[in-house]
Amino acid sequence: MAEKSMREALRMAMDEEMARDKNIILLGEEVAQYNGAYKVSQGLLDKYGPERVIDTPISEEGFTGVGVGAAMAGLRPIVEWMTFNFALMAIDQIYSNASKMRYMSGGQFGVPAVFRGPNGPAEYLAAQHSQALQSIYAHVPGLKVVSPSTPYDAKGMLKSAIRDDNPVIFMEAELMYGWKGEVPDKEYLIPFGEAAVKQKGNDVTLLGFSKPMSVILEAAGELTKEGINAEVIDLRSLRPLDEHSIYASVRKTNRCVIIDEAWPFASVGSHIGWLISKNCFDFLDAPVELVSSEDVPMPYNHTLELAAQPSAEKIIRAARRTLYRE
């Protein structure tokens, strides 16, 4: 199998799908002539032409809404947001239109569109450019929200997203675009709502998704040295959420640490914490731990910036707490 970067894997998914279905278009800032601000769409303009790979002005609300309308009328747009930070300017189109169109129209209109781009903490970018925003999307019924942690998953899940008849929010970690992993050339799809067990273990369940998976695996490695065998689960999709895998693991290990780099209040992580307390109450031997971003806007200073985020050390300490070793 070939090693591919995250950005290449995402590009392969769009390329293969665009070749398959003429209704798929890609639009956003700098996606065409500049080949994408993060070079994810490199080469697609040359291959598919300006009718299908479309540069937009900096007008997030406008072009996001255009994606919604085009999807209602039969196209299958991929809307690239330069980053999720800027997509906040388009949130009304997602909250009021994309997510609710099927419901409001009594099932007459769907929005088969993908809204994708980089999400999450970056480096030295300060409060407005460095934040994990999954919780605000996962909050809304009518959306699917996915966030892969490997190039392999990224390709298979983006292809599923493009074929999905619902609006899919596809979140790529900004710092992961250069990360490499095995990606087969052959066609494959990864369905939503199926978590991946990354490591089997009996002592504590570590649950996460997206970029934090790397520190989670690092923490799991360190814990093994202390004789703590963690089970590591990558959720991959947040809506639908693979509750089955979560409960099965917690019922086995009886302890759980959730890792979510968003803020702790009303987040995906805190929601899962509630689900576990409700559905695994009799199996828990310790309170569920949540390792989140600190509850602060992201500072520019690098030392502070690192202190604000989940780290292997924070995860290890949380895992120890569930075992009453700290």
Next chain:
Amino acid sequence: MALSRKKNKESNKRLSLKLFRTMLLIRRFEERASQMYGIRKIGGFCHLYIGQEAVAAGSITSLDLTKDYVVSAYRDHGQALACGLSPDELMAELFGKKTGCSKGKGGSMHFFSAEKHMLGGNGIVGSQIPVATGVALKLKYKKEPGVVLCFFGDGAIHQGAFHESLNLAKIWDLPIVYICENNQYGMGTDFKRVSSVTELSITSSAYGIAGEQVDGMDVMKVYDAVSRKTATARNDHVPGFLEIKTYRYKGHSMSDPATYRTKEEVAAYKEQDPILLLKVQMIKNREITEEKYKKLDNEIKEICRNAVSFAEGSEEPLVESLYKDIIA
């Protein structure tokens, strides 16, 4: 008080010197910032202002910042220096130090000074335009004599925030001048590819606000145009709009090699360099000599070198400060 023009030779000279000094300070500061970025003392996005100095210098020099306000975008180093923030505190901010103008929490895109009436520093394209409009609302509400200058790029003009703000400013008669710094590119996009009209100065007319195009390589022209617009905004409470044509010599940010434009294009603009143009003018008017220029330039280079030493010698913010300044 702001310096006035055309009163007499002496005040003209003072004004020229002030504008020249401000532009040179911005240029030298940015050159240092670029160097420091190169050796990774500065991280993240760093949008340099080299080439556009005449816009910040020409417009902000016409203000009285005890009464007036400035609001800007992420390419804010030039405006901050023109507002009188010290090179020391700005460089320290770029280094993420406690002594920075935003205590190391903001970085390049988030320069602020309450004292100097510099209200940012905004990283979201167009997001500062309604904010600036709100500052103008306070001036009107409090019947204060000030005016707001709101800076943004050609890229921001397509955001709803721009159009909504102009409408509000007009129906409420707010004392604000919107300044579109048209450096012709929004990241890698030539504005002509994404603008339905290429005379951006006419966009305000849809809201009953007179727009005007200004040569942004000529600092005196900028100074005069902004002075006229601010006078109208201040005295008659009529918002104004200026499209100031300028050019950035560097890429969009430090990570952009700017391959979407030609060397010839950049070279042509460097020939009308705003600092060079004013220098030639000042030599002609006997307002400066080559010798005096050298002395001034060395003095300013020294100031920027010292700013680096200051930043380097400053302390990192304490980790405990993570939870400070979130809520009052």
